[in-house]
Amino acid sequence: MGTKVTKPALSQLKGRSNLIGAEIGVASGIHAACFLSELDIDMVYLIDPYIAYKNGYGNIGLERAAETENNASIKLDKYKHKIRWIKEKSADAAKFIADNSLDFVYIDGNHSYESVVEDILLYFPKVKKGGLLSGHDYGFKTVKKAVDEFINEQGLKLHIISSDWWVWK
DSSP states (O other), X not given: OOSOOSOHHHHTTTTOOSEEEEEEOOTTSHHHHHHHHXXXXXXXXEEOOOOOEEETTEEEOHHHHHHHHHHHHXXXXXXXXXXXXXXXXXXXXXXXXXXXXXXXXXXXXOXXXXXXXXXXXXXGGGEEEEEEEEESOXXXXXXXXXXXXXXXXXXXXXXXETTEEEXXX
């Protein structure tokens, strides 16, 4: 691709091979399509329950959730041999992924403070030593607070470009 489209956090993985990762909050599959096309991915867990919900932008009904899921499925069809869909809430999906098995996790699901804290705490153990825990929307107060607290507690170095954040394990 001529244009750099992979999110800044995941672009840190360029040059690594046979990556195994997870994206929490797939939505229409835009980010997944980018990293699947630009990185050497062996397999990725795509985690999104595709259910009706209310967020800061308004209500997402079942019909819109189904439409979003269908769009993701179409967009990512050519990568289906590299994808394991987990259509569950991220907390429920965590039980399907072994600790120390992932090269990266990209968190872009529910942006409530409690959900971001939960995702970080559940998925950090899933990342291998030398792997990347990352996410989107660091500019949201809820996301920033959750990330900053975790980074400070763990003594990790936080990296930020635009709205992406990441730490190396």
